[in-house]
Amino acid sequence: EAGVTQSPTHLIKTRGQQATLRCSPISGHTSVYWYQQALGLGLQFLLWYDEGEERNRGNFPPRFSGRQFPNYSSELNVNALELEDSALYLCASSSWAWADTQYFGPGTRLTVL
Amino acid sequence: QKEVEQDPGPLSVPEGAIVSLNCTYSNSAFQYFMWYRQYSRKGPELLMYTYSSGNKEDGRFTAQVDKSSKYISLFIRDSQPSDSATYLCAMSGGNQGGKLIFGQGTELSVKP
Numbered sequence A: 001e002a003g004v005t006q007s008p009t010h011l012i013k014t015r016g017q018q019a020t021l022r023c024s025p026i027s028g029h030t031s032v033y034w035y036q037q038a039l040g041l042g043l044q045f046l047l048w049y050d051e052g053e054e055r056n057r058g059n060f061p062p063r064f065s066g067r068q069f070p071n072y073s074s075e076l077n078v079n080a081l082e083l084e085d086s087a088l089y090l091c092a093s094s095s096w097a098w099a100d101t102q103y104f105g106p107g108t109r110l111t112v113l
Numbered sequence B: 001q002k003e004v005e006q007d008p009g010p011l012s013v014p015e016g017a018i019v020s021l022n023c024t025y026s027n028s029a030f031q032y033f034m035w036y037r038q039y040s041r042k043g044p045e046l047l048m049y050t051y052s053s054g055n056k057e058d059g060r061f062t063a064q065v066d067k068s069s070k071y072i073s074l075f076i077r078d079s080q081p082s083d084s085a086t087y088l089c090a091m092s093g094g095n096q097g098g099k100l101i102f103g104q105g106t107e108l109s110v111k112p
Helices: none
Strands: A005-007 A010-013 A019-024 A031-038 A042-050 A053-057 A064-068 A074-078 A087-094 A108-112 B004-006 B011-014 B019-025 B030-038 B045-051 B054-058 B061-066 B071-076 B085-093 B106-111
Touching (some): A019 A087, A019 A108, A042 A064, A042 B085, B011 B019
Parallel strands (some): A010 A108, B011 B106
Antiparallel strands (some): A019 A074, A031 A042, A064 A074, B054 B061, B061 B071, B085 B106
């Protein structure tokens, strides 16, 4: 069974640009979560999508946004990139029945220059 | 004060040693407790999942939850060099809205 996949693996952008990160959940999972793992800050919750709707949002500015598609894949958009947005962005998925068992993908490393 | 505290280490042990990793937390609403293993530049891998208090064993790994003390532990028996990684505790309660709260992670090195 394929795990959570993310693309791209690495992304390099300059300040002020926009970044788009993609995630495909485990087959049968309907919930997708996004986390940011910045150096020294640990994993911070960004967003939770389920059945195409945003269900919860972490303490991040509105320039972090996303969506979930009908096939349950998801996209994270970061607008007006800042240097401190450089981090590993992790996507996780779960089935709604086991909402707290989250399985993570390999992450997208975003570097903002 | 952080909701979840975890000693960042680093922790270095010889091969074959018993490793004890711990987290404390402050939110009494937490009911679900997880341990993840993260190798360098990879995504976290779910190791153990425990609901409420008690022990759970899976091979060389044992997870313990003591809700009265707000303290969770992960024990690794017969540690191997392949266990060298960062170990993250995570937890949530029914009112966290899908959010897992993570500890900072403990970096473990098992020396051959």
